[in-house]
Amino acid sequence: MNFLKRTIPLVVAFVMGVLMAIQYYVPHRISQDLLEVVSRWDRIIAGFAVFIGAYSLFHLHWTRIKRKVEGWGYSIFVYFGAIITLIFGFLNGGKFFWNDKQEGTMFDWLYFYVQVPAGATIFSILAFFIASAAYRTFRARTKESTILLIAAVIVMMGRVPIGNYISQYIPAVADWIMAVPNLAAKRGILLGVSLGAIATSLKIIIGIERSYLGGGD
Amino acid sequence: MNLLKKSFFISAIFFIPFSTATVLFAQSPAFLIPPAEFTAFDTPNDAGETISLTWSASPNDSPDVFYVIYIDKDKNGAFEKEAIRIKSNTSYRTSAPEIYGYKKKNNDYHYVQIFPKKVYNGETLPKKQTLYFKLAMVSGDTKITLDTIASASARGNWLHTKKINNFVIMIILSAIILYFIVHARRNPDMFLRKIGGLDAVDEALGRATEMGKPVLFVHGLTGMGSISTIAATSILSRIARKIADYDANLKVVNNDPIVMSVSQEVVKESYLEAGRPDAYNPDNVFLVASEQFPYVAAVGGIMTREKPAANFFIGYFYAEALILAETGATTGAIQIAGTDAYTQLPFFITTCDYTLIGEELYAASAYLSREPMLMGTLRAQDVGKGLLIIILILGTILASFGLTFITHLFEAF
Numbered sequence: 001m002n003f004l005k006r007t008i009p010l011v012v013a014f015v016m017g018v019l020m021a022i023q024y025y026v027p028h029r030i031s032q033d034l035l036e037v038v039s040r041w042d043r044i045i046a047g048f049a050v051f052i053g054a055y056s057l058f059h060l061h062w063t064r065i066k067r068k069v070e071g072w073g074y075s076i077f078v079y080f081g082a083i084i085t086l087i088f089g090f091l092n093g094g095k096f097f098w099n100d101k102q103e104g105t106m107f108d109w110l111y112f113y114v115q116v117p118a119g120a121t122i123f124s125i126l127a128f129f130i131a132s133a134a135y136r137t138f139r140a141r142t143k144e145s146t147i148l149l150i151a152a153v154i155v156m157m158g159r160v161p162i163g164n165y166i167s168q169y170i171p172a173v174a175d176w177i178m179a180v181p182n183l184a185a186k187r188g189i190l191l192g193v194s195l196g197a198i199a200t201s202l203k204i205i206i207g208i209e210r211s212y213l214g215g216g217d
Numbered sequence: 218m219n220l221l222k223k224s225f226f227i228s229a230i231f232f233i234p235f236s237t238a239t240v241l242f243a244q245s246p247a248f249l250i251p252p253a254e255f256t257a258f259d260t261p262n263d264a265g266e267t268i269s270l271t272w273s274a275s276p277n278d279s280p281d282v283f284y285v286i287y288i289d290k291d292k293n294g295a296f297e298k299e300a301i302r303i304k305s306n307t308s309y310r311t312s313a314p315e316i317y318g319y320k321k322k323n324n325d326y327h328y329v330q331i332f333p334k335k336v337y338n339g340e341t342l343p344k345k346q347t348l349y350f351k352l353a354m355v356s357g358d359t360k361i362t363l364d365t366i367a368s369a370s371a372r373g374n375w376l377h378t379k380k381i382n383n384f385v386i387m388i389i390l391s392a393i394i395l396y397f398i399v400h401a402r403r404n405p406d407m408f409l410r411k412i413g414g415l416d417a418v419d420e421a422l423g424r425a426t427e428m429g430k431p432v433l434f435v436h437g438l439t440g441m442g443s444i445s446t447i448a449a450t451s452i453l454s455r456i457a458r459k460i461a462d463y464d465a466n467l468k469v470v471n472n473d474p475i476v477m478s479v480s481q482e483v484v485k486e487s488y489l490e491a492g493r494p495d496a497y498n499p500d501n502v503f504l505v506a507s508e509q510f511p512y513v514a515a516v517g518g519i520m521t522r523e524k525p526a527a528n529f530f531i532g533y534f535y536a537e538a539l540i541l542a543e544t545g546a547t548t549g550a551i552q553i554a555g556t557d558a559y560t561q562l563p564f565f566i567t568t569c570d571y572t573l574i575g576e577e578l579y580a581a582s583a584y585l586s587r588e589p590m591l592m593g594t595l596r597a598q599d600v601g602k603g604l605l606i607i608i609l610i611l612g613t614i615l616a617s618f619g620l621t622f623i624t625h626l627f628e629a630f
Contacts (some may be wrong), residue, residue: 021387024380025376025377025380025383025384026375026376026377027262027263027264027373027374027376027377028264028265028373028374028375029264029265029266029373030373031264032264042442045475046440046474046475049473049474049475049478050474050507051474052474052477052478053471053473053474053477053504053507054474054504056474056477056503056504057503057504057505057506059500060500060503063500070522071518071522074518115508115511118510118511118514119508119509119510119511120510122510122511122513122514122540123510123536125540126536126539126540129539129540129543130539132543133539133543133564133567133568134567136567136568137567186559189557189559189562189574189575189576190559190575191602191605192575192576192598192602193557193559193575193576193578193579195390195576195598195601195602195605196448196557196575196576196578196579196580196598197444197557197579198387198390198391198394198601199394199579199594199595199597199598200444200447200448200451200579200582200594201444202391202394202395202594203591203594204447206395206398208398208590208591209451209582209591211450211451211454211455211483211582211586212447212450212451212454212479212483213482213483213486
């Protein structure tokens with residue numbers, strides 16, 4: 001059992017890790033085909049995994065409805081939305097699902113006039129959250145937050161016409177903040193991230209990091 | 218008056234033909250100076266799908282003059298198939314620094330790549346098929362064709378020579394990491410600087426246990442192919458183990474079915490390892506939505522309804538980062554975030570109690586487990602950073618004096 005659950009996954013991780021690392025340096029068609037095959041496997045597995053995800057979602061909400069846990073009414077909407085979408089998806093504008101997807105069907109309508117606006121509504125909340133988060137952060141209580149406040153005010157002013165109206169130097173200073181200290185910090189983080197990613201990949205390839213298989217070491 | 222008329226006519230006789238010639242010449246030169254050094258070669262570092270062609274620029278190069286390359290499978294063929302047509306003031310060697318570097322004279326030569334398969338409408342050509350090319354210069358009705366026939370066959374390469382720099386860096390960094398892993402086995406008492414966000418994990422879990430409220434672990438939006446998601450599952454494993462020990466309640470929300478399956482397995486194994494398999498509930502690791510904003514709405518709903526005592530946002534996040542973290546902040550939960558998405562870091566720093574910045578996300582698993590071999594990699598990362606800082610300083614100094622070779626040495630292709 002340990003062989004199946006531990007050894008085989010570790011061998012697969014090692015072989016595929018080394019193989020794909022080498023693949024990056026080999027431009028030959030055979031190497032490109034290998035990448036394509038592996039990517040195709042990934043897409044196939046992802047396709048099947050959708051069923052697992054759907055099962056998880058429906059099972060969870062069915063349990064919530066059955067046990068009448070707090071807010072179980074929302075779970076009915078999950079089923080309602082899924083069934084309606086499935087019905088119109090299968091109907092495919094009267095051509096049924098075994099034909100190519102038809103345009104301008106009720107399925108499209110649900111997507112464009114329900115899902116997209118609902119998503120946009122959630123996204124629009126971000127503006128208010130930015131304002132509230134900015135209010136909390138920009139209180140000049142410490143030296144660091146004061147620097148942050150000053151930098152933020154300059155960058156904000158430099159990005160709107162009134163900044164240039166007050167002084168032509170404000171947009172220039174804003175650009176300098178973005179191009180020099182901001183970029184330097186960003187690159188510093190990226191360098192650290194890249195090294196961390198290399199170290200993590202290596203740990204997984206040589207099998208000393210096994211926690212992703214479950215159970216720590 | 219007569220003199221004036223005479224002067225006007227004389228001027229007109231001289232001026233009109235001259236100006237007309239000037240205009241005509243600008244649009245279409247009366248004669249074309251042909252280019253030279255027309256050569257073809259197999260494009261280096263490719264899969265064997267392209268042939269490169271190069272020739273010297275002509276003094277006639279202008280937007281109205283075109284270069285046309287004809288292709289044929291036979292050296293003595295008719296060369297009627299047009300492989301490519303470009304404006305003569307475009308496509309220089311400067312567009313291919315991976316082949317010609319950054320020499321000044323690159324502007325004096327044209328360079329194009331031909332995809333024979335595309336030219337022959339997807340026809341599969343025999344391996345090592347030699348193809349022949351002729352270059353013509355066209356301006357309006359004027360066309361001159363070079364006598365030179367260039368030939369080459371496209372071959373796949375087994376090593377991308379321009380990635381050798383990357384390969385060498387990878388070998389050096391890997392060697393450093395492996396050295397410190399071995400070193401850590403011999404010297405397990407290694408000093409690690411404190412990471413506030415990871416020290417607070419115990420505090421957050423303890424608080425959740427005392428309050429009898431769940432701990433919410435929120436995955437980022439990327440799938441299992443992303444290294445940050447792999448790091449997140451490693452952290453999840455450590456957290457799940459501690460939660461099993463504390464007998465607290467863990468909820469893991471996912472937006473990717475594969476990540477969900479891996480997370481279920483990771484949490485289950487952690488509970489098993491802690492000797493609490495009975496406490497594991499697979500329904501607590503679930504998929505909430507596979508789209509970005511439905512995911513936000515669902516997770517936000519869980520936060521406001523169930524009011525978890527601690528929220529962990531670990532992985533790669535996009536615009537949803539602030540909405541999630543701000544919603545969590547309003548519920549009064551202890552919030553620990555960890556991401557390598559630098560665009561979202563300011564939002565997490567603003568709204569969370571602790572934030573693992575960039576590399577700390579990858580260090581978390583080693584830090585929480587305190588396993589010597591894993592901790593060795595942290596020391597290796599620091600040494601790697603030191604090395605990069607030295608190169609950066611050196612590169613900055615050299616670039617300041619106009620020496621850019623170190624920049625090109627580390628260039629990625």
